[in-house]
């Protein structure tokens with residue numbers, strides 16, 4: 349089996365040894381609309397077959413960046429390339445990208461296949477070829493049973509699937525999806541995201557996914573770029589970003605441990621004697637549970653013998669206190685996002 353070089357994320361824009369050539373590279377993108385800078389030097393890259401979550405609070409510069417990368421807007425300075433094509437040639441770039449804008453409108457009177465054939469022809473395919481490609485795409489997005497149905501009869505979820513099929517008509521190297529799950533129910537969201545991830549892998553395309561729903565980014569994306577006030581404030585794989593920020597911001601985590609109700613006081617005494625434990629709080633509304641603050645296993649201040657949950661569990665077992673439940677709270681992407689974007693936007 350060929351080695352999977354996709355695991356070598358490279359959002360910083362520099363070449364990693366053995367990494368595949370990025371499908372998208374943005375170099376020092378800046379944009380001013382007049383009043384003040386909206387983008388202040390954005391650099392990142394995306395490897396083929398990977399999904400990049402593009403995050404930021406309102407006004408951070410996401411739309412501006414996506415508009416630049418999809419050639420709808422020119423940067424004030426900086427440049428980018430898609431599959432080796434320079435942004436100096438926007439016409440060529442347009443042939444290499446697919447876009448699902450937020451709130452895409454559809455003609456209600458045409459069928460899905462007519463819609464896709466129309467766009468296939470715009471990209472220079474023959475009618476027969478456009479139909480073959482269209483049918484394959486409808487199958488890819490799970491719409492093979494609605495080939496000849498009028499778009500006017502489609503649910504929002506079906507329209508989003510059709511929009512993604514449209515974005516793939518030209519076999520793009522990079523696909524931009526702006527809030528693709530907005531307005532979908534939880535099942536629709538999960539299914540659409542799983543489909544996006546599969547499509548990225550199967551087609552070896554890069555996907556840039558902008559969303560405000562951090563749990564979905566955390567679940568589906570390989571890489572993440574967090575923007576704040578026109579700057580990249582975090583970049584890397586989702587795991588790297590949460591881990592790195594965790595180190596920088598605090599070295600403590602909490603665990604919830606459940607013991608028999610009559611053992612709570614004894615457990616608290618035992619736990620407080622464990623090296624690394626900084627606090628124990630019985631949960632009064634949920635008797636039997638204790639919240640235990642302890643040194644983060646990855647934290648720089650944790651001594652090797654204090655790391656992880658093992659000393660905590662060992663101490664309870666040694667004291668003959670049964671452990672009925674255990675939950676370890678790690679930091680989530682949501683926590684990192686809120687901390688890194690807390691400063692007021694100028």
Ligand SMILES: Nc1ncnc2c1ncn2[C@@H]1O[C@H](COP(=O)(O)OP(=O)(O)OP(=O)(O)O)[C@@H](O)[C@H]1O
Nearest residue numbers: 381382385386404405406407408409410411412413
């Ligand atoms: N056409 C424009 N003219 C002037 N300023 C603009 C224009 N478009 C965006 N801006 C400004 O540029 C900055 C970045 O805006 P942008 O729309 O790119 O942010 P965003 O991250 O997409 O925000 P949101 O999540 O609210 O869509 C903001 O300060 C915004 O006010």
